Amino acid sequence: MKKLSIYAGLIAFSLTSAGALYAAPGNADPDGNHVVTKPEAMAAAEARFAKIDVNGDGILNAADRTAMMAKHFSKMDSNGDGSISQSEFMAIHEAGAERRADRREKRMEHIGAAMHEGRNGGRRGGGALPMLARVDTNGDKAVSQAEFRAAIEARFSKADTNQDGSISIEERQAARKMR
Known part of the structure; x- marks a missing residue:
């Protein structure tokens, strides 16, 4: 169950990030016109998928999780001795403190604004496992690139209320309110 939770978290992160493709200009808006077209959103989603598909096999699964964990471990193990000392751990922690x-x-700020509007911090609840179940349409506990693309296309279509192939500022704001 712990492995499934870690894997589901990876998938949830990737889809949440992909959902943000049309939520904020700049993520999938390379021309900066505040309109995200479907090709822009799909290109950004493909880049996200490629980044988290660590072994490049076109499927997000336990092998990617293992490779990602090994990559993070080797980054933390600065002296390459196969273990993470307290000083190595603290160095990584301090390096990211300002960013965090x-x-x-x-x-x-976002949660405060959401509470002011009477929303639950912009979150629906439910966590990563229900999201994994929705995206993993064939139930094999792995998300293929096709399943990932289908989920992104569905999110894009839902936000593109006038179905013109792009998400305007108004549609983006409406999508935020729906979430």
């Missing part, structure tokens, strides 16, 4: 503080501040 900035993200936390932005998150708190």
Whole structure:
């Protein structure tokens, strides 16, 4: 169950990030016109998939999780001795402290605004496991590139309310309110 939770978290992160493709200009808006076209969103989603498909086999599964964990471990093990000392751990922790503080501040601003609007911090709840079940359409506990693309296309279509192949600022704002 723990492995499934870690794997589901990886999938949830990737889809949440992909969902943000049309939520914020700049992520999938290379021309900066504040309109995200379907080709822009799909290109950004493909880049995200390629990044988390560590072994490049076109499927997000336990092998990717293992490879990603090994990559993170080797990054933390700066002297390459096969173990992480307290000083290595603290060095990594301190290196990311400022970045985490900035993200936390932005998150708190978002949650504060959401609470003011009467929403649950912009989150529906349910966590990663239900998301994994929705995306893993064939139930093999792995998400293929085709399943990933289908989920992104469905999210894009839902946000593109006038079905013109692009998500305008107004559609983006409406999608945020729906979430």
